[in-house]
Amino acid sequence: MAKPALVTALVLSGGGARAAYQAGALRGIAAILGKRRKSPFPVISGTSAGAINAATLAIHADEFRLGVARLVRWWRRIGVDDVYRADFATLSLHGARFLASIVGVGSPPADAASMLDSAPLGTMLERVLDFDRLDGHLKSGALSALAVNATSYATGQAVTFFQGGADFLPWQRTRRRGERCRITHAHLMASAAIPFIFPAMQVGEDFFMDGSVRQIAPLSPALHLEAQRIVVIAVGQFAGQTTVTPGPPQYPSFAQVAGHALSSIFLDNLGADLERMMQLNRIVGMVPKARLAKRGVRLRNVDALVLAPGSDLGPLALRFADRLPHAVRTLLHGFGSTRGTGANLLSYLLFDRGFCRALLDLGYNDTMARKDEIAAFLDPARTTFIPLYWPPTH
Numbered sequence: 001m002a003k004p005a006l007v008t009a010l011v012l013s014g015g016g017a018r019a020a021y022q023a024g025a026l027r028g029i030a031a032i033l034g035k036r037r038k039s040p041f042p043v044i045s046g047t048s049a050g051a052i053n054a055a056t057l058a059i060h061a062d063e064f065r066l067g068v069a070r071l072v073r074w075w076r077r078i079g080v081d082d083v084y085r086a087d088f089a090t091l092s093l094h095g096a097r098f099l100a101s102i103v104g105v106g107s108p109p110a111d112a113a114s115m116l117d118s119a120p121l122g123t124m125l126e127r128v129l130d131f132d133r134l135d136g137h138l139k140s141g142a143l144s145a146l147a148v149n150a151t152s153y154a155t156g157q158a159v160t161f162f163q164g165g166a167d168f169l170p171w172q173r174t175r176r177r178g179e180r181c182r183i184t185h186a187h188l189m190a191s192a193a194i195p196f197i198f199p200a201m202q203v204g205e206d207f208f209m210d211g212s213v214r215q216i217a218p219l220s221p222a223l224h225l226e227a228q229r230i231v232v233i234a235v236g237q238f239a240g241q242t243t244v245t246p247g248p249p250q251y252p253s254f255a256q257v258a259g260h261a262l263s264s265i266f267l268d269n270l271g272a273d274l275e276r277m278m279q280l281n282r283i284v285g286m287v288p289k290a291r292l293a294k295r296g297v298r299l300r301n302v303d304a305l306v307l308a309p310g311s312d313l314g315p316l317a318l319r320f321a322d323r324l325p326h327a328v329r330t331l332l333h334g335f336g337s338t339r340g341t342g343a344n345l346l347s348y349l350l351f352d353r354g355f356c357r358a359l360l361d362l363g364y365n366d367t368m369a370r371k372d373e374i375a376a377f378l379d380p381a382r383t384t385f386i387p388l389y390w391p392p393t394h
Helices: 016-033 049-059 064-077 088-103 119-128 133-140 185-191 220-224 254-286 289-294 313-318 326-335 340-349 353-368 371-377
Strands: 008-012 043-047 145-152 158-164 171-173 176-180 201-203 206-210 229-233 303-307
Touching (some): 016 049, 016 064, 016 229, 016 340, 016 353, 049 145, 049 185, 254 303, 303 353, 313 353, 326 340
Parallel strands (some): 008 043, 008 229, 043 145, 158 176
């Protein structure tokens, strides 16, 4: 089937439990588009928890509203036990092995270098996602490509695993590459393996960690898959957190350090890549296309619409901290995750129905507040677009 005249990609960033916000935003997009069955996003790229959302949408590319509905239902029902083991015995054993692997005491198991055991997530993904449906969508044209991003422990490269049409070729760039494959639940687990928190996942002959870690160009997979416009759904504020703890400054807790590190991994490279693309769009607009073609320069304008939370998610997470299983709450409290800016770490691990439902509502409301802009951006007849919300000014 012929490709659409204007290929629109969906880019879903990582962010642990915060990815529930993406499902809420997608619910808003589905409402804006009405009864349209086919997905408006023939190219879908996801990283970490965003990869799980991306795969769910790709598997239902022929029924976009159904895919979104199932995604929303999954996030509405999620609990910590669906993602990682949260009982005292497992946490204590895994924590002891984790410490042993760090300090080199004894001979800890090879998969112990993580605080939490994410085996329940792998079991659930294998049960609920039917990856065999992707081939049919690729043949019918409902889907052009699905990309899942991970980071190789062996090479340090950002690896994009993609399943798409034969005309999409693998690519090799500085510290990143695209590799054709058949996507499975193992690729999703590899993409979501946050270092030190979740264990590495083996795919083929290599072990992988969270795709955000070395992803210096998060928009690159969509561009390699020929996207001409991109909808990006992020899970944090690009302008930085607004929470300030009153009183004299205090030495940062482990949770504050880890929270800032995760925010940097999930947001900073994405923000920088968006800024680069906007600058290139300006350059492309200033130089005649004939001159670019004459010099063999392959540049094209790629519009982007960015959806991101309008409020800091750390304070929101604190409201639901007491809903965590006692063992997890005790662990995170010891790290300093249940107070002040340490709540950033909490927000990534808070797979709680109440918190995720609040994020679903926030994502939906933020999206519906920009209903007209989104409808115009996704209009197949549109030829130009002026971004109203990028770069952030606050």
